[in-house]
Amino acid sequence: MEEENSRANDRELGRREQTRSHNQALILAAARAVFAEYGYSRTTVRDIIRATPLAAGTFYNYYKSKDEIFQAIRDETALKVRPLLREARSGSKTADKFIYATFRTFFDFVVAEHAALVTGHSSNAMHVRVDTPEIIAGFGELEEDLASAIAAGILPRVDIKYLTASIAGLAFELSENMMDREKPDPEAAARFATDLVLGGISGMAKK
Amino acid sequence: MEEENSRANDRELGRREQTRSHNQALILAAARAVFAEYGYSRTTVRDIIRATPLAAGTFYNYYKSKDEIFQAIRDETALKVRPLLREARSGSKTADKFIYATFRTFFDFVVAEHAALVTGHSSNAMHVRVDTPEIIAGFGELEEDLASAIAAGILPRVDIKYLTASIAGLAFELSENMMDREKPDPEAAARFATDLVLGGISGMAKK
DNA sequence: GCGTTGTATGACACTGCGTCAACTTAACTT
DNA sequence: AAGTTAAGTTGACGCAGTGTCATACAACGC
Numbered sequence: 001m002e003e004e005n006s007r008a009n010d011r012e013l014g015r016r017e018q019t020r021s022h023n024q025a026l027i028l029a030a031a032r033a034v035f036a037e038y039g040y041s042r043t044t045v046r047d048i049i050r051a052t053p054l055a056a057g058t059f060y061n062y063y064k065s066k067d068e069i070f071q072a073i074r075d076e077t078a079l080k081v082r083p084l085l086r087e088a089r090s091g092s093k094t095a096d097k098f099i100y101a102t103f104r105t106f107f108d109f110v111v112a113e114h115a116a117l118v119t120g121h122s123s124n125a126m127h128v129r130v131d132t133p134e135i136i137a138g139f140g141e142l143e144e145d146l147a148s149a150i151a152a153g154i155l156p157r158v159d160i161k162y163l164t165a166s167i168a169g170l171a172f173e174l175s176e177n178m179m180d181r182e183k184p185d186p187e188a189a190a191r192f193a194t195d196l197v198l199g200g201i202s203g204m205a206k207k
Numbered sequence: 208m209e210e211e212n213s214r215a216n217d218r219e220l221g222r223r224e225q226t227r228s229h230n231q232a233l234i235l236a237a238a239r240a241v242f243a244e245y246g247y248s249r250t251t252v253r254d255i256i257r258a259t260p261l262a263a264g265t266f267y268n269y270y271k272s273k274d275e276i277f278q279a280i281r282d283e284t285a286l287k288v289r290p291l292l293r294e295a296r297s298g299s300k301t302a303d304k305f306i307y308a309t310f311r312t313f314f315d316f317v318v319a320e321h322a323a324l325v326t327g328h329s330s331n332a333m334h335v336r337v338d339t340p341e342i343i344a345g346f347g348e349l350e351e352d353l354a355s356a357i358a359a360g361i362l363p364r365v366d367i368k369y370l371t372a373s374i375a376g377l378a379f380e381l382s383e384n385m386m387d388r389e390k391p392d393p394e395a396a397a398r399f400a401t402d403l404v405l406g407g408i409s410g411m412a413k414k
Numbered sequence: 415g416c417g418t419t420g421t422a423t424g425a426c427a428c429t430g431c432g433t434c435a436a437c438t439t440a441a442c443t444t
Numbered sequence: 445a446a447g448t449t450a451a452g453t454t455g456a457c458g459c460a461g462t463g464t465c466a467t468a469c470a471a472c473g474c
Contacts, residue, residue, distance in 0.1 A: 016440060016451070023452095044430060055454045060432065131338065131380075161384060162399045169380025170373055177372035192369045199410025200403030223420070223471060230421095251461060262423045267463065 024062050026052045031069050040070060078134035081109050082141060089145055095155050095201075100194040102142065103171060107186035110175045131172040139168040156205030167197060231269050233259045238276050247277060285341030288316045289348060296352055302362050302408075307401040309349065310378060314393035317382045338379040346375040363412030374404060 030051035034043045045066050049059050063069040088105040092098035110130055143164040149155045170193045178189045237258035241250045252273050256266050270276040295312040299305035317337055350371040356362045377400045385396045 014441075019440095020452085045432085046430075057433080057454055057456095058452080061452065064432090066431075159399060162381065162396065165380045165384035166377055166400070166403055169376035169378075171376075172380065173372045173376025174369065177368060189369065192366060193373070195411050196373055196403065196407030199407035201406070202410070203406025204402050221472075227421085252463085253461075264424065264464080265422055268421065271463095273462075 023052075023054065023058070027054070027059065027062055028069070028072065032073055035070065035073065074132050074134050077113060078132065078138055080113070081106065081135065082138045084109060085138070086141060086145070093154070095149075095198060096194065098145075098149055098154060099167075099197050100190055102167065103174075103190035103193045104186060106171045107175060107178060107184075107189050110179065111184050111186055114179060130175045131168075136168065139164060139171075142167060156201055158201050158204050163197075163201070166200075167193075170196065230259075230261065230265070234261070234266065234269055235276070235279065239280055242277065242280065281339050281341050284320060285339065285345055287320070288313065288342065289345045291316060292345070293348060293352070299356075300361070302356070302405060303401065305352075305356055305361060306374075306404050307397055309374065310381075310397035310400045311393060313378045314382060314385060314391075314396050317386065318391050318393055321386060337382045338375075343375065346371060346378075349374060363408055365408050365411050370404075370408070373407075374400075377403065 027048065031048045034047050034051060037043075038047070045059055046056060048069075049056055063072065084105050085102060088101040089098055092101055143160060146155065146160050146163060150157055150160070174189045174193055178184045178186065234255065238255045241254050241258060244250075245254070252266055253263060255276075256263055270279070291312050292309060295308040296305055299308050350367060353362065353367050353370060357364055357367070381396050381400055385391045385393065
């Protein structure tokens, strides 16, 4: 349905929209780099725009504020991990596979994307943080999946809200602990977390 | 050893130091209130000082910057919980008591102090956050105590670093989950977390 | 009393965000 | 292909908020 010679997918975009999305990408990439280097509060919108060939005012043609672009970056990352987690869990027929897949996928993601995980909002903390509101929200899906798994008899009946929070808490804190080590080992971390959760809930179920 | 009629403990302070500490406390209290209401970025130093009878410049006689007073507040809170946690664990002769005391004390503290737990640095998130760097650092002591407990045979041998991170992660995330509920129940949360950890590590030990 | 030293004050300099009127460029019209 | 419109670009500007500083003031020692 396209014209011939449409190698590039922006072939049939007008020049306008072409440069628009080009510039948008330019700004976003610059912002990611600068935020990663200086953290939120110490980067200025001018710093970001200085890393592009554009002028100061142009920034606001693409993003309403410094806050908005920061959100955009974090959303982007969070949105990437959600389908991965869902997908990883989907085929799991046993409790062990279900829980392990969740942790392993998350830890692998953190290792792969840690440069993109924007550092804290705070003054000069260059620490990698994974417990952003966007990622936390992503664990809402986990709650649904846990409910299904319990209904299907894969997992024993326990308080779902607490269990979801527990898995999220383990995922966040073990991620950061893992990344602080010389050689991050997602397999070991996932194994530990899985054993903890499985042992814990099987103990609870017996009561 | 004091003079008679020394009801107030600033009796033998000079007037100077008396008003100094008075003003300091005044500013700190005002800051706590204003930060709690508007969050970090939306409160100005002028907002803080306006809640006291002092003038703008005076603020900087007591604190170097807005950031510094924010840190001071967080440190103060973090420093309060540490001895409580140590104390709570100290007498515990069984694994269950040891772990439960840790969680229960932490959750009770969060409930009691939640107004003082300054909300996130971020734009307008009024969410209570307990995983500040200062509080996270406090869990270093937990690691030492876990090591002792394992040495004493109270807890089975497991990876201490992962276990510490796990307990911290559970404490943080369950705290926030607990505070989001209509009626926070530290007992139930602590019970859940304890069962999870105990069941988990006893499972690991058997391997 | 009287110098000295620490404190209070608000005007000011400075930095950084977000806006806007003037200008440029793309797309469309006839 | 010249003319019209719509969209994008630009940097100077307005404004808000931080932190500083010269001046004024109050406490302390003598």
